[in-house]
Amino acid sequence: MEYTKITSDLLELIKAAVGAESVFTDQDSLNTYCHDETEDLKYYPEVVVKPKDTASVAALLKLCNEKHVPVTPRGGGTGLSGGALPVFGGVLLSMEKFKQIIDIDTENLQAVVEPGVITEEFMNAVAEKGLLYPIDPSSKGSCFIGGNVAHGSGGPRVVKYGTIREYILNLEVVLPTGEVIWTGANTLKYASGYNLTQLMIGSEGTLGVVTKIVTKLIPRSEHSVLMMASFSENEQACGAVSAIFRAGVIPSALEFMERRGVEWVIEYDDIKFDLKDGVNAFLLIEFDGDDMDSIFKDCEKVNVVLEEFGCTDVLFADTAAQKNELWRIRRTMPESVKSNSIYKEEDTVVPRAALPQLIKGIKEIGSRYGFESVCYGHAGDGNLHVNIIKAGMSDEDWKNKLKDGIVEVFELTSALGGTISGEHGIGLVQKDFMPIKYSEINLNLMRSIKKVFDPAGILNPGKIF
Amino acid sequence: MEYTKITSDLLELIKAAVGAESVFTDQDSLNTYCHDETEDLKYYPEVVVKPKDTASVAALLKLCNEKHVPVTPRGGGTGLSGGALPVFGGVLLSMEKFKQIIDIDTENLQAVVEPGVITEEFMNAVAEKGLLYPIDPSSKGSCFIGGNVAHGSGGPRVVKYGTIREYILNLEVVLPTGEVIWTGANTLKYASGYNLTQLMIGSEGTLGVVTKIVTKLIPRSEHSVLMMASFSENEQACGAVSAIFRAGVIPSALEFMERRGVEWVIEYDDIKFDLKDGVNAFLLIEFDGDDMDSIFKDCEKVNVVLEEFGCTDVLFADTAAQKNELWRIRRTMPESVKSNSIYKEEDTVVPRAALPQLIKGIKEIGSRYGFESVCYGHAGDGNLHVNIIKAGMSDEDWKNKLKDGIVEVFELTSALGGTISGEHGIGLVQKDFMPIKYSEINLNLMRSIKKVFDPAGILNPGKIF
Structure with missing residues (x-):
């Protein structure tokens, strides 16, 4: 897909839209925002924008939509599937200034929070009021709640408390065309037309940019x-x-x-x-x-x-x-594994009684392809993170043969009734595997839904499908 | 919208598609399927079709899509918003032959069930295995689980166990074009692209016809x-x-x-x-x-x-x-109220601490408009069913003035952070009220999503928006 490059004229328009103090083109910024935590992948944005409010996000998206500039939204940058990588350059939209916990409503057990709030800080603020927000991915100390929404995040307590899907009541979203909507209502139940809130959750920043989040809270x-x-x-x-x-x-x-x-x-x-x-x-x-x-x-x-x-x-x-x-x-395991070896992390999920077959199959596939693996994860949900370790595999095999092994892992996952990601998302690095599980009809429905929200295809292009 | 009328030639094609034994045009059938439990509304289908399997549903939809014949899917006919009323005539697609509980998997605590199974029968079958499926609307003795999916149903136990959204893992769906998909995977977590399962839940039979349902079960x-x-x-x-x-x-x-x-x-x-x-x-x-x-x-x-x-x-x-x-x-209350007076039932839902304001406001609006009301419902979810009673209101006021009063009730609901339906859906009778809560942008997103699934607009037309 051909996108408009950011010229100095366009940069001035961006500055006019969001304020010059929110626009960064220095090399340090580009270096910081060219990667997330997905392997060693790097894609450089042309400009980094850190807007402060919904109106600025709307102005930015409206402009980029008109000018056909790609925009990649980014939360805490802790993603493991490359969802925040600006693969077509353009604007990297960092939500890090959206840091306000707007309201913790102890009457209704609800909160209104901005997407740039660090998950653990939100959990702590809620805990101070004697309440629980139970969605705590391993990266809770650095990930943003907005990124958690984008990925439909889980964490260890899903097994009792459910995923983030069960805690998000309503979202303020800027559409790629610059329009602002609330997706639903601040209610525990909802039967008022298509559930745009649920559609937005897990859409990995491809349908809109979340600017406010209403969550359910529960007693601690x-x-x-x-x-x-x-x-x-x-x-x-x-x-x-x-x-x-x-x-x-x-x-x-x-x-x-x-x-x-x-x-x-x-x-x-x-x-x-x-x-x-x-x-x-x-x-x-x-x-x-x-x-x-x-x-x-x-x-x-x-x-x-x-x-x-x-x-x-x-x-x-x-x-x-x-x-x-x-x-x-358990929480240190992801970074320990990463620090120890070249690796690829896959996020398999199956019906939970199929876990023994899954782990046995993974080891067997590994022994045929020559890779080792360290597995851990949210077994209660049937969700096993498979860290494939380069170990003795040659550089060439790692580069060329490994993918076939991963395909076999996902074919097994799929045959067991599972899918190729339980909580890490598809992003950039898993999208080639989507056809293992989903028919072209499913993928075309997704592509067409994408077009409904983002007719010009400017928001987080190159992801999911 | 102009639809093709069902001629005798077209009827033959329908019989060829689904089998003649599944096609009914006798007056008794038309009388039975011209209404659900929504007030005293009646819309007559031209033909009633009761297919026996997914392939027949697919053949029927493919034909109706080509010929531009409206198709209205129907579960147990217990709906309160007119979602199963064939407002443009055409085909009434009754799912009553899809009655099989295909599997209760006690290893994974999952079940596979057809949409025509009565909710209570499914609950009982699950209970016999020592398990719980907790989604039990008041109509559980006659409603179908497929209808529950279509409405995103709740019932009294949502307050602890969540709505049907939290129990549906995967759906087999026939699209209006006749293609068959599975929407997701049989897993407790899912981060593999847009969540088509969640989009289908609560879409009131406007996006596809559900033919198999995979549910989560929990210990009893x-x-x-x-x-x-x-x-x-x-x-x-x-x-x-x-x-x-x-x-x-x-x-x-x-x-x-x-x-x-x-x-x-x-x-x-x-x-x-x-x-x-x-x-x-x-x-x-x-x-x-x-x-x-x-x-x-x-x-x-x-x-x-x-x-x-x-x-x-x-x-x-x-x-x-x-x-x-x-x-x-509690369970007999809906039919007791109905049997006692001409009524209209509204399905308000607000953040739960707003309930006192809501009920006070409803009574105050009633006293201005001259209607009485009997309220009951799932207060733990902030979900109040408001049964408006004709009582001393004149026929003319009931016909002409009441709607303004209902608008005021929904404006209040919306102002309190709530929405116009918690579990009954929008269907036919609530769609005029949607703009009270949702912007034209929201409604247009919904209309465009509808077009993605149903480009010819044949499936349950005239509903939601």
Whole structure:
């Protein structure tokens, strides 16, 4: 697709639209915004714009729509699928100035927040009022809530609390043509025409730029308990996952980790953890609630299941410090793996009872293609992050052969009823794999919906399909 | 819009497409399918088609798309917004033969079900396996799960368990052009392009015809307790609602009922209930869980709140018979009201702390326009069903003046952050009110999305916008 390059005249128009103080073309800015956290990919924008309000975003999009300049919206830049990479150059629209928590409404248990607020800061502000916003991806300390909306984010507590889809009530959105809408209403239920709020969630900044977010909040549980269960085999740990739910228990988190991931965390960080011989897989299981007796009853039920699946050891954490230390193992795993090897991260998700088949299949595919993998993730949701490790694979095979292996991983995922991304999105790096799961009819529906919102194709082009 | 009338030649083509045994033009059939449960509206189809499988639906839609014949899909016919009324004649597509529960997967806690299965039958089948599918509208004994998907249905347990949106994982859909797709994947999380599943939910049969439904299931709670709390004023009862959540409690149901509704239920049905003088409003509050001690702790917390809001009496039900009897009051209320007076039912929804303002405003508007109202509904979600009663209003005012009053009700709803339907949908009878809440830009986005799926405009025309 041919886009207009940003000339000095056009730059002046952009400055006039959003204010000169919000427009950056210095090399440092271009270097900062040419990448997100997707592998080592770099695409340089021509200009970085950091507008301060909705009207400026609207003016910018209107101008870029008229002039046919591509605009790539960006949140915290923590994306793993390249969704914020400006692959056609043009304008990088950083939402980092939208930092206000506008309202925490303790009467209605709702909040109004701008998209540039860091997820953890929002969670903390809400917690100070005794409330819970449970959507906490591993990157919660640096990702923006706007980016979470764009990706339909999850995190470890989805298993009990649902994804961000269940917390977003209404969105203020600037359309690529510069018009501003609210997508819905500030209500817990909605049956008033097509659900534009739900359509916007997970659309990866291709349909509009979110400028205000209305979220649902819930009461905060008073207590929690964390268990770390050890197994000698991946398949045992993965097998226990679906059995826990069949036992009638819904934990507030249920994470899987391979031994190698834990080893690398111990190497990377100063975490103290006694990694025993013969232990090759872990489940991190959290329960929360207002009643400790009730939590312990759930723990007992789960213990029975864990024993059935050959669990060799269960570590209980009930102080805040112990819990933090165990959670830190899981939360540090992505960066530990990244720091350790050239890698590619895939975000498989399957019906949860299919996890043992999935992980077994991944290892088998890896052994045929010569790649290793470190798997971990939100097992309670059937969501396994597969970190493919270059290890002994030759540069040439990594470059040319690996893709066929990834295709096989996704074919397996799809055959098990799953899909190619549970929470990381499609963005740039997964879009070639979409046809593995989705028919050309599905993809054409998506492309046509894109055209409804963005007839000129200026907003985050080159993503998803 | 001009549509092709069904000639005898066209009828033969329809019979060839779906099988002659599935095609009905007798007067009885036309009489049966000319109405749903929306007021006394009647629109006659030219032909009723009851296909047996996805391929027949696809063949029918392909033909009707080519010939420009309108097709109105219909579930159980229990709709309250006229969504299943064939306003342009043509084909009435009844999904009543899609009655199979294809699979209840107790490993993954998922089910695959056809859209013509009655909601309660599905719930019972799931309950037999010890599982819960919690979406139970008042019409659960006769509505179809396909209709529930089309309306984004709720019911009393949304307050704890969420709407049907949170239970539908994947849909097989026949597009108006006759193509068949699966909208997503059988997974609890999904970040693989635009969420067509969520777009289909609540689209009221205007974007495609659902032919298979994959649902999430959850473990069933072992215990429940039901409380009926009495108040002397509507505003007290409504005020207590948001305070219950602020006390950190999430009930599994939280329903509001006005005295008049209860009176009419007692008259209509053989329900025994001691309706005391001075009591004018009720909250029906249910708790469920696996641990009775924990449930009782929640009841105690709620009791404190109820007292603060002037609750005069609390009735506890813990046997199945007592619980059924109290629930029957609430569930019988819609038909009791309908049988008692000419009425119009509106489905307001607001942020829950705004309920006292909403109900006060409705009564005030009623007194200016001369209508009475009986209000009840899912107060925990801020969802109030407003049954406008003709009472002493003249026929002429009912016909000509009432609409202005309804406009005022929706303007109030909208001003309070709410919307014009929480779960009944827009269909035919609410579409004139859409511009009260939604801008022309929103409505045009919806119209354009409709065109993407249904370029010829044959599927359920005349609805929503």
